[in-house]
Amino acid sequence: MRWYGHVLRKDDSEWVKKCMEFVGEGVRPRGRPKRTWKEVVEGDMKSLKLKKEDALVRGKWRRLITDTEEDSDDSGGLMCQIVSGTGSPGLSWIKGP
Numbered sequence: 001m002r003w004y005g006h007v008l009r010k011d012d013s014e015w016v017k018k019c020m021e022f023v024g025e026g027v028r029p030r031g032r033p034k035r036t037w038k039e040v041v042e043g044d045m046k047s048l049k050l051k052k053e054d055a056l057v058r059g060k061w062r063r064l065i066t067d068t069e070e071d072s073d074d075s076g077g078l079m080c081q082i083v084s085g086t087g088s089p090g091l092s093w094i095k096g097p
Contacts, residue, residue: 001041001044001045001065002062002065004041004055005055005058005061005062005065007020008052008055008056009055009056009058020038048064048065050064050065
């Protein structure tokens, strides 16, 4: 999530930002397509109720993605926590207080 915010704040002419919008040509193999990094990030943003515009302000984005947020819907006392470490960063559900 930090990398996503970093790339969004870059100038549109930067190669790394252009790579985010790149769509490869050719035929995909049979079966369900693998989820792209961008699809995973967009899913995480949706579950945390974050907007693309939030990432444009570094301090706000950093605070939003590092805070543990409580899911107020019907989580049954579970809290959503952003986890980073070995492997790919993602979300983890932990038992709330």
